[in-house]
Amino acid sequence: MNRHEVEMHLAGDFHDMPVHELANREFPMSTAVLFVTTDAGIVPPGLVKVAKITDSVEDALMLCTSASFGAVFCDAASLANGGSGFRLGRQMRRNGISTPLFLMTNSLLSSVDGVAAASGATGFISRTATAVLDALKSVAMGVVPLTEQAARPVARIDQPLPEIDVVIENARILLKKYAGPVASMMIDDVLDDLYSRYPDGVPVSVFSEAVAAHVNSGKARSDFLRELLA
Helix, strand or coil: CCHHHCCCCCCCCHHHCCHHHHCCCCCCCCCEEEEECCCHHHCCHHHHHHEEEECCHHHHHHHHHHCCEEEEEEECCCCHHHCCHHHHHHHHHHCCCCCCEEEEECCCCCCHHHHHHHHCCCEEEECCHHHHHHHHHHHHCCCCCCCHHHHCCCCCCCCCCCHHHHHHHHHHHHHHHHHHHHHHHHHHHHHHHHHHHCCCCCCHHHHHHHHHCCCCCHHHHHHHHHHHCC
């Protein structure tokens, strides 16, 4: 879906929702909810009037900066321009945006809690209307368990980032030269695996070697590592 063709819905009032859509869930927040997805059909019918939708990480960051949202629901992967929910989480926290962020995925893996925490997301949920409404209810009740990263003071964009975050962002850009437009998804796959094995933090060397494994030839792999770690 072309990012410019994504339909943008503005908020109304949650009291407009049909009772059967809410399924006895109370969500008194009157602020809008942001969906970052390539499939607008994921938005529960009862939330259409209070939802804004985009398929771009860049647009999502701009919207979060200029408006107030009760929560953000984002596809974990396959957004416009190679973006992903993992990247959105890191960028939101870098910019001091503390809005609850739920990453949506079709299959919940055993390592998702670690991935969510490391990405700055509030949590992972299944990509269903029921899961979205349950997450909104937990936000309204104030029982959402913030991840360790989201709970601690966030790093502003004008402050130095941890070395691993710098290397991750550089790798997203550099790997495109060697692997094409799927580079961002490759890196998210690498992070998914490494976060589960290194819950206390992924070493730069381990991440770099894991990403370099996606570069085909030996010489190109060496060139990639040299440029990445320069």
